[in-house]
Amino acid sequence: MSDLAYVFGYASLVELAEPAALPGRLHGFRRCWGVAMDNWDEVNDAKHFVDRETGERPRVRVAYVDIYEQEGSSVNGLAIPVDAARLAALDAREVNYERVDVSGAFEPALPRVFTYIGTEAARERCRAGTAESNICVSADYETVVWEAFEWLGPGDLAEFERTTDPLPFPARDLDQVPPRQMMN
Numbered sequence: 068m069s070d071l072a073y074v075f076g077y078a079s080l081v082e083l084a085e086p087a088a089l090p091g092r093l094h095g096f097r098r099c100w101g102v103a104m105d106n107w108d109e110v111n112d113a114k115h116f117v118d119r120e121t122g123e124r125p126r127v128r129v130a131y132v133d134i135y136e137q138e139g140s141s142v143n144g145l146a147i148p149v150d151a152a153r154l155a156a157l158d159a160r161e162v163n164y165e166r167v168d169v170s171g172a173f174e175p176a177l178p179r180v181f182t183y184i185g186t187e188a189a190r191e192r193c194r195a196g197t198a199e200s201n202i203c204v205s206a207d208y209e210t211v212v213w214e215a216f217e218w219l220g221p222g223d224l225a226e227f228e229r230t231t232d233p234l235p236f237p238a239r240d241l242d243q244v245p246p247r248q249m250m251n
Contacts, residue, residue: 070150074157074166075173075182077144078132079208081215089146090219093182094172097140098231101133102163102185103193103202116205116241128196130204130236131163132212133185143226145219146173146180154181163189196236203239 075093076083106115107126117124134142149157158166164183173180185193196202216224 072149072154072179072181073146073173073177074149074154075144075146075169075180077134077142077182078212079215080147080157080183081145081219082211083147084145084215084218085147087148089175089177090143090223091146091177092141092143092174093134093169094141094174095136095138096134096142096172097137098132098134098142098227100130100204100232100234100236101135101193102189103128103130103196104163104189105192114246115244117244119240119242125239125241126201127239128192128202129241130193130196130202131185131208132231133164133190133193134182135184140230142230143216143219143223146177149181157183202236203241204234204236205241205243206238207241207243209234209238 073089074080075091077093077096077098104114106124106129109115115124116129154166161183163186165186166181167184168179169182170177170180193202212227213224216227
């Protein structure tokens with residue numbers, strides 16, 4: 068990998084905006100609420116959530132935004148410059164996603180652009196949670212995403228909403244508990 072690369076954020080990564088980040092579009096994709104983590108799984112997920120009122124860890128699946136290929140579609144977002152260390156940190160953060168090279172689909176053209184798409188396991192957890200009616204989205208995550216796109220620029224939140232499948236599950240007041248290694 069050359070030293071100059073970007074990660075395209077299409078949801079909460081937009082919050083990581085910095086002066087060198089570039090607004091843009093990823094062609095051939097559409098957004099959805101399509102990945103989830105098992106909140107009760109202490110082995111496979113690096114973080115978990117507790118109910119804000121009770122402090123208990125609910126047995127729910129917590130959903131996040133994903134993208135899927137769809138010809139003729141595109142999603143707006145932000146290309147964030149990364150070096151090898153920052154890319155490794157993002158890889159560690161995005162445990163329900165895999166990094167893919169989308170350089171040819173990003174506009175404006177940049178030397179190297181990556182994004183994160185849901186792993187098949189994370190997508191299956193979302194499908195299972197929908198079928199079992201034990202899935203939600205963290206209200207704080209939903210707010211972070213909406214606020215990031217409001218901040219991005221005039222019309223960007225409306226564009227986010229237009230290019231994203233509607234939220235198919237309820238939002239819930241949950242507090243995120245960071246991974247143990249981050250708490251030290």
